[in-house]
Amino acid sequence: MGTVAALQTVGSTGGVSARAFKPLLREVSRSTPTCSDCTLRTHCVPAGLEQDTLGAFDRLRASRMRIKRGDTLYRATDRFTAVYAVRSGSCKTLILSEQGHEQVTGYHMPGEVVGLDGIDNGVHGCQVVALEDTEVCALPFEALERLAHDSTSFQHNMYRLLSREVARDHKTMLLLGSMRAEQRLAAFLLDLARRYQALGYSSCEFILRMTREEIGSFLGLKLETVSRLFSRFHHDGVIQVQGRVVKLLDRNALQRLVGAEP
């Protein structure tokens, strides 16, 4: 019984949605690639680990999986067995309100980890959907706990990972609770730029992987408002935007917007 079978079971027992019978996942390589070879190792879960702990990390035997654009990695209420590190591509995490309204809680790039909110009661709290064809590394949580037990430095890494997520969410709450629409979008663009830069990509020109509606969901705005703001920023010469291709022309202006009075 491979990891994938188990995970597929999880996927199919979870949601009772229309897509219930569509296989969610497909394994890419059973020859589990090692973290110590990974180009992302300095940005991902094992960031900062000394060489010997990194070796132990390889023995986790994380299995890499491919998710096609629009497909779901797991749903809320699916059983929690692993967290997932984005290897390539990107995805969104979302929760559904009682009426099925979708709230995007985050966008995730390579090196980032999703699924941490499922640890508490062994059930996933959100749904993960790929924004483009995406590869993730499934890290069985029990194995992570064992590894954390053996290595205090990795244990500390795990705490930091969770703590960072909490701090990030608090910032998002500030955005949603006290910023006006244009401040939210400006903050969003600057955050994306910063993260692309951290990965070595251009920080002033990038492609949005999500729709206007998805951006709006994350920012607490309607898609028309997002679209209008893009047009306004473009008109004001702050950015260039052509569909999903965005170029930041005046980051100081964006920064000033974020820091402007209510």
Add this chain to the structure above:
Amino acid sequence: MGTVAALQTVGSTGGVSARAFKPLLREVSRSTPTCSDCTLRTHCVPAGLEQDTLGAFDRLRASRMRIKRGDTLYRATDRFTAVYAVRSGSCKTLILSEQGHEQVTGYHMPGEVVGLDGIDNGVHGCQVVALEDTEVCALPFEALERLAHDSTSFQHNMYRLLSREVARDHKTMLLLGSMRAEQRLAAFLLDLARRYQALGYSSCEFILRMTREEIGSFLGLKLETVSRLFSRFHHDGVIQVQGRVVKLLDRNALQRLVGAEP
């Protein structure tokens, strides 16, 4: 050198605000009380630990501290050395925007833990202010990490604690991002009721420890809006409200409000 001295140092080196010279903390008892005696032990950090681990937990020598109403336990940018479990009373956590706008990120009751967002980079990410005279137990984080290393069940508890915070924050993001004002207040009241009930208090009658403005800050609303909503709920017979004394009369109605269409 006691914990308190260290903590007071932290407090005074932290903020450069007007209150910088006002002593923030005062120790209540150097005779560190033990968790195994604590009436909150089943709701707090050591929840669910077996007896022998609980004994090890006592050796943490958590120091109990008293914070007066309106006083600050720590500020953002203070050095992170410990997390704090609320022993009695209640407090709010908040972050400040660039313009000094205050966003409340949470209200915390006995048994709940604050400070987890400081683990990542060793610096507190938010400020904690007591809403009433409050006692907290300072849990030195290094000691918690050592204990987690010795006890896998406690290690799991720590992960659950952090994970719960993440899941809670996601729910707040849903509230801020997709609910209208009356839904937000209804959800807020029901959440308070649930938590009071979990502590064994009345779940339908309680005293709000925060001002209308603070409620508004948490919910992304202005204080006038909060006040108007209280009046409306009262007028509609859903709640009784007299200043800060609230009585829930029709919880189903509140539930229906939360679950209503946008």
Add this chain to the structure above:
DNA sequence: CGACTAGTTGAGGCCAGTCAATGTTGGTGG
């Protein structure tokens, strides 16, 4: 090609914000 999804833009409405006046509460000191 037609159907569909994503995005843009305009017109109008409404919910929550803003400004302002007044009422209420709680703490302090004479």
Add this chain to the structure above:
DNA sequence: CCACCAACATTGACTGGCCTCAACTAGTCG
């Protein structure tokens, strides 16, 4: 004890930012 004050709360009138509804365009895919 009461007077006083400051902080908190309520309520009204008005405004405006974002939502809603709708029409239209552009690109994609079977």
